[in-house]
Amino acid sequence: MTGPRTLPTQGAPRGRKRASHSLEAVLGAAVALLDEAGAPALTFRALAARLGTGVGTIYWYVSNKDELLDRATDHAIGGVLALVEGQPQSDDPIADLRAMAIALFDAIVDRPWLSAYFMRNTDVQGNSLRLYEKLGQPTLRLDLTPRQRFHAVSAITSVVVGTAADLGAEIPPEILDGTMDRDAYLARFAEQWRSLDSAEFPFVQEIVDEFAGHDDRDQFLAALELTLSGLRLQAGAG
Amino acid sequence: MTGPRTLPTQGAPRGRKRASHSLEAVLGAAVALLDEAGAPALTFRALAARLGTGVGTIYWYVSNKDELLDRATDHAIGGVLALVEGQPQSDDPIADLRAMAIALFDAIVDRPWLSAYFMRNTDVQGNSLRLYEKLGQPTLRLDLTPRQRFHAVSAITSVVVGTAADLGAEIPPEILDGTMDRDAYLARFAEQWRSLDSAEFPFVQEIVDEFAGHDDRDQFLAALELTLSGLRLQAGAG
DNA sequence: CCCCGGATCGAACGTCGTTCTAGTATCGAA
DNA sequence: TTCGATACTAGAACGACGTTCGATCCGGGG
Known part of the structure; x- marks a missing residue:
């Protein structure tokens, strides 16, 4: 009933x-x-x-709809989990971490709606817990305290979810309809930015060319690399 | 009209x-x-x-409502911008970056609704662009390429938005009503996690105590520190 | 005086999540 | 065979939402 x-x-x-x-x-x-x-x-x-x-x-x-969304999300995450579990384990735990984070990022790029509901999935059981476990396992091979391991995994998921959400947000309807392609869209922004006062906006002026031609995946990889190199430093200094 | x-x-x-x-x-x-x-x-x-x-x-x-949300968000970000602009500049660009990121994080904690609409604000002008500029300015004092600067700022905002969103998501209605306090809520999760098979969930078992007593702000600070130390490493190796 | 345009208002429309009641199919027990 | 309980299906109806629209108000220039 x-x-x-x-x-x-x-x-x-x-x-x-x-x-x-x-x-x-x-x-x-x-x-x-x-x-x-x-x-x-x-x-x-x-x-x-x-x-x-x-x-x-x-x-x-x-x-209700919340449960529908939770279950649908968990259903989709099952696919990511299968991918991650299929990845071979290497000698370098950080390389394994990187590979998993990239797999997760790619899955969210494939399904942008995942990013919005990824974080609010508070299921205790289910696939997201299993994915969390998988993401954490490489940290067990690193010389870290339990607290550092906990923080490391949450840092990595933050980077993945943060950049993926940022990415999904920057897709206005015009671009999905094929009315306008991404480069033209970025170029319009860039042009407006270039016209700003360079004394007041020195940073924006500095990076406007990078922005105009940027690749979302590169952006994510760079952010991930910063976190991972910080982590490697932390593990090495243990 | x-x-x-x-x-x-x-x-x-x-x-x-x-x-x-x-x-x-x-x-x-x-x-x-x-x-x-x-x-x-x-x-x-x-x-x-x-x-x-x-x-x-x-x-x-x-x-329409989207514009209402965009403008309201920009309005609120104006407050953060004022806070960030009021911060004194130190000798260490990375310390300035840290201070700004923390101010932004605190603002989102104060207004959890900000996290949901923070990323989809694609305004070319307005306060979020100004805030982006402010966040980027310290990187100009670092020995980096324009591309590295661009990636650094997006990495930092990803960490802030990612953890803040994660944080805002983990607040189910029970805890806001005062029906249940946060510790009890976390403890319930922890208990379920502890009952998992430790052969299948070694990582979850490892960090369950950390999770049970974790502080959201510490979690964010740790994630931020990983990114910043990675950045410091990158700037030093320039 | 009238009128025109900036500004205001709320009834009405269509869609959404959700509830509720009525209905159908299947099966074990009597 | 009949009966009731169980598992499941179906769609009308309700209230709240975003949005539209014509009616209305009101001050200033003609």
Whole structure:
């Protein structure tokens, strides 16, 4: 009456007899909607239409939109987790950290809607905890205190989420429609910046060319590298 | 017909004759609503009620909710900018960078709604550009390439926004009502984490005590320090 | 005096999340 | 076979939201 008993956080849908729509189907359709047109496209009515059911049916599997979003996010993070778990372990823990952070970043670039809901996922169990564990494991091979390890992982996730969110934010609708390409968009900004008073805005003048031609991935990699080199320094001085 | 001609991004409201509600008043009320009860509290009806007007009036000053949010955010960032500009410049550029980042972080902690709208503010002009400039100026005193300076500032803002967003997300309604205090909330998580299989979750087991008693500000300061020490290393090796 | 344009107002529209009631299919027990 | 409980489906309805629109007010220049 309040919903299906439990959901397997992993694995195939176990013996549900003849349900035409499982929770898995709902989540899959939700993720598809999010992928196709972002967060505003995920409405109960659109989801019901896609599944060929009524809105009431969705509420049988999920108690409200927050839970739908949480479960859909966890569903998507499952994919990232699989990727990260498939990565081979190297001799250098920091290199492993880097590889995982990049995999996570790429996943968010693929699904920009993830960044908005990534941080508010307070699930104790689920895939995000498992991902957190995976991200933390390389720090166990570093000469750090538990506190330093804790801070290191949160620093790395901050960099990933922070830059990815920044990235997802800078995409106004004009550019998604193909009306205007990214370079022209950046160039318009750059031009306005160049016209600023260079006595009042010396820094902006200094970096405007870099901004005009910047690559988001390079920007992320540079930020990540700063954190990682700080971490390497910390581990070496232990 | 489409709104007031322009808005002074700074300064007193100039000679508007007898408007009972200026844009400044609208923005002030909007920020007040956001401060009192967060983003969901800011609705056109609530705002109109607070101003003692109709909803239509607000649309005279602002063309839609996105613009309202952008302007309100910029309004709030003006306060941070004033704080940052009031800080004295020291001999150490990195220390200045640190101080600014901390001021920004504290401002977001004060106004958690800022984190959500901080990144999507793509205004070319306005206070966020000025703040960006201020954040970048210390890097001019560092021995770096323009590209490195550009990356350094975006790395720092990523850390600030990333951790602040993470922080704002981990506040479920129970804790804001005073129903449950933060320590008990963290302890509940910690307990569930402790019951996990330690072979499968070695890292979580390692840091669970740190997590249970962690301070958000310390977490941010640690992440910031990693980036700054990486930056110092980069500047020294120039 | 009238009129014109800046400024104000609130009813109304469409969409959203959510609730509720009615309904159908399946199965074990009587 | 009948009955009721359980699992699930369906869509009308409600209130709140963002937004639009025509009506209205009001001061200053003709």
